[in-house]
Amino acid sequence: MEFISDVxxxxxxxxxxxxxxxxxxxxxxxxxIIILRGLSLMGDAISxxxxxxxxxxxxxxxxxxxxxxxxxxxxxxxxxxxxxNSRLKRDTSIGIVFTAFLAAxxxxxxxxxxxxxxxxxxxxxxxxxxxxxxxxxIVIAAIIIGLVVLFYKxxxxxxxxxxxxxxxxxxTRAIQYAVLIGLAVVTVSAVxxxxxxxxxxxxxxxxxxxxxxxxxxxxxxxxxxxxGMTSSxxxxxxxxxxxxxxxxxxxxxxxxxxxxAFFLSPRQGFVWIQLHKIHERRQIHSTESANSAKENTxx
Amino acid sequence: MNPAQTGRxxxxxxxxxxxxxxxxxxxESKGHHVTPDALxxxxxxxxxxxxxxxxxxxxQAPAGQMTCxxxxxxxxxxxxxxxxxxxxxHAYGTVRFFGKPLKKIRHRIGYVPQRSTTDWDxxxxxIDTVLLxxxxxxxxxxxxxxxxxxxxxxxxxxxxxxxxxNRQISDLSGGQxxxxxxxxxxxxxxxxxxxxxxxxxxxxxxxADIIGILTELCAAGKSVVMxxxxxxxxxxxxxxxxxxxxxxxAQGPVQDxxxxxxxxxxxxxxxxxxxxxxx
Numbered sequence: 001m002e003f004i005s006d007v008x009x010x011x012x013x014x015x016x017x018x019x020x021x022x023x024x025x026x027x028x029x030x031x032x033i034i035i036l037r038g039l040s041l042m043g044d045a046i047s048x049x050x051x052x053x054x055x056x057x058x059x060x061x062x063x064x065x066x067x068x069x070x071x072x073x074x075x076x077x078x079x080x081x082x083x084x085n086s087r088l089k090r091d092t093s094i095g096i097v098f099t100a101f102l103a104a105x106x107x108x109x110x111x112x113x114x115x116x117x118x119x120x121x122x123x124x125x126x127x128x129x130x131x132x133x134x135x136x137x138i139v140i141a142a143i144i145i146g147l148v149v150l151f152y153k154x155x156x157x158x159x160x161x162x163x164x165x166x167x168x169x170x171x172t173r174a175i176q177y178a179v180l181i182g183l184a185v186v187t188v189s190a191v192x193x194x195x196x197x198x199x200x201x202x203x204x205x206x207x208x209x210x211x212x213x214x215x216x217x218x219x220x221x222x223x224x225x226x227x228g229m230t231s232s233x234x235x236x237x238x239x240x241x242x243x244x245x246x247x248x249x250x251x252x253x254x255x256x257x258x259x260x261a262f263f264l265s266p267r268q269g270f271v272w273i274q275l276h277k278i279h280e281r282r283q284i285h286s287t288e289s290a291n292s293a294k295e296n297t298x299x
Numbered sequence: 300m301n302p303a304q305t306g307r308x309x310x311x312x313x314x315x316x317x318x319x320x321x322x323x324x325x326x327e328s329k330g331h332h333v334t335p336d337a338l339x340x341x342x343x344x345x346x347x348x349x350x351x352x353x354x355x356x357x358x359q360a361p362a363g364q365m366t367c368x369x370x371x372x373x374x375x376x377x378x379x380x381x382x383x384x385x386x387x388x389h390a391y392g393t394v395r396f397f398g399k400p401l402k403k404i405r406h407r408i409g410y411v412p413q414r415s416t417t418d419w420d421x422x423x424x425x426i427d428t429v430l431l432x433x434x435x436x437x438x439x440x441x442x443x444x445x446x447x448x449x450x451x452x453x454x455x456x457x458x459x460x461x462x463x464x465n466r467q468i469s470d471l472s473g474g475q476x477x478x479x480x481x482x483x484x485x486x487x488x489x490x491x492x493x494x495x496x497x498x499x500x501x502x503x504x505x506x507a508d509i510i511g512i513l514t515e516l517c518a519a520g521k522s523v524v525m526x527x528x529x530x531x532x533x534x535x536x537x538x539x540x541x542x543x544x545x546x547x548x549a550q551g552p553v554q555d556x557x558x559x560x561x562x563x564x565x566x567x568x569x570x571x572x573x574x575x576x577x578x
Contacts, residue, residue, distance in 0.1 A: 153442065161416060161418065163416040164412055167384045168406075
């Protein structure tokens with residue numbers, strides 16, 4: 001395949017493929033935790049809210065990761081503050097905060113005169129990945145996986161039953177903050193591959209696909225990591241072969257996998273459930289018509 | 300400064316650790332050593348935003364007994380149980396488990412919350428859920444091993460759910476879910492079990508089985524405190540009753556305390572139609 005030989009011969013393409021794959025793994029792992037904790041919308045909010053941080057870091061020449069992280073966490077904190085101090089529902093607070101952050105980010109970006117286009121920030125530009133960004137992604141993914149393995153027990157019990165976890169003496173609040181920080185870190189690194197707008201797809205789509213296919217938390221995380229990696233690589237392939245933008249290509253591959261699982265998952269697949277329903281209805285019909293036939297002969 | 304102060308909570312709950320006086324002085328006054336109550340609550344106050352849920356509540360649950368907490372809706376029964384475990388904000392008062400502050404003895408206290416607090420769609424099967432009960436007794440990075448799996452299997456057998464070990468928790472009925480909860484608390488091997496209305500929405504067989512297991516635990520020296528709603532079987536199930544309506548109305552052995560007078564004070568009516576006593 002031409003794609004593979006090109007990856008081997010062009011270093012920038014290899015860098016892009018490795019970065020995308022590694023980010024796919026990290027977002028699959030953190031995404032599994034996010035969707036089980038009901039934080040999908042929060043992931044969406046944090047990903048949009050990193051935009052002002054990225055712009056400010058370009059303006060001031062500071063580290064992008066830290067600035068974006070602070071901006072994302074500030075948004076998460078604002079959402080919590082509005083939520084706790086008003087009668088608004090959580091999704092409303094989220095909607096208000098993240099759009100404001102995104103709007104501020106777009107306006108700030110106009111002042112940066114950066115070589116990076118706003119389109120690259122919003123939709124990702126994986127082919128321009130620098131070696132330092134690739135190493136940063138690898139380190140982030142390794143730390144995330146290491147922490148998840150180390151604190152698997154704590155993550156599992158606080159996600160499944162926060163009240164019992166608290167009664168058992170687990171530091172539920174600290175774990176929640178750690179998850180939000182992990183989410184923000186992965187989001188910032190994933191902006192490079194799929195951009196601010198589509199990051200949330202990398203977080204929740206492979207994780208949701210895995211959720212439909214397996215029945216154990218740890219298996220779900222590994223499968224989501226694998227699916228995230230696969231969608232990144234396959235998406236890159238389509239993006240390269242057909243000159244498509246990398247972000248949308250990766251996200252649509254992840255979505256195609258989700259559709260397959262949704263319709264054909266062995267246990268929960270839509271197709272099987274419908275077929276089963278039709279089969280049951282037929283059985284009821286046939287017994288009913290048999291009964292009515294009997295009644296007719298007697299009458 | 301007394302040693303009890305070291306037990307000060309690490310979260311926002313502010314237990315009054317300065318009050319070290321034993322809240323149940325009758326025991327001390329006997330002049331010889333008596334096992335402290337499994338749970339003793341002294342002067343508990345809890346408020347949600349502007350409304351007061353519990354005001355100055357006192358409660359004693361002796362070790363080795365089945366104690367129930369009853370009261371009308373909104374009387375602070377569940378809140379009292381949660382506050383004793385440091386699960387609610389803005390709670391003030393003194394709580395002692397076997398004479399010790401919660402922090403020192405947490406792993407010996409089991410808790411069965413209302414079923415609605417759990418995410419029943421979480422991808423986990425029955426045996427792994429029961430295994431969660433062994434977590435408080437593991438070190439930070441320790442994973443459950445052979446011994447913990449054995450404890451979990453035994454707990455599951457005790458609630459008659461062995462055949463469901465590999466079933467997903469999302470596929471269980473309400474009664475089966477409650478059995479799994481009980482098994483999880485058994486796997487913790489706690490000395491005191493706190494249960495928040497475990498008999499709501501379950502079938503009669505499960506209810507009888509759960510009461511049977513809890514009675515056996517008490518016979519073996521463990522203690523049970525349960526928030527309960529059904530007054531008709533209090534006499535049959537429990538040794539001791541605590542009647543609350545934001546504060547303590549009455550507590551003691553069921554046959555002494557469950558009277559028409561106390562029912563009227565707690566619920567505003569003699570709900571059981573008990574004979575009126577002249578006091």
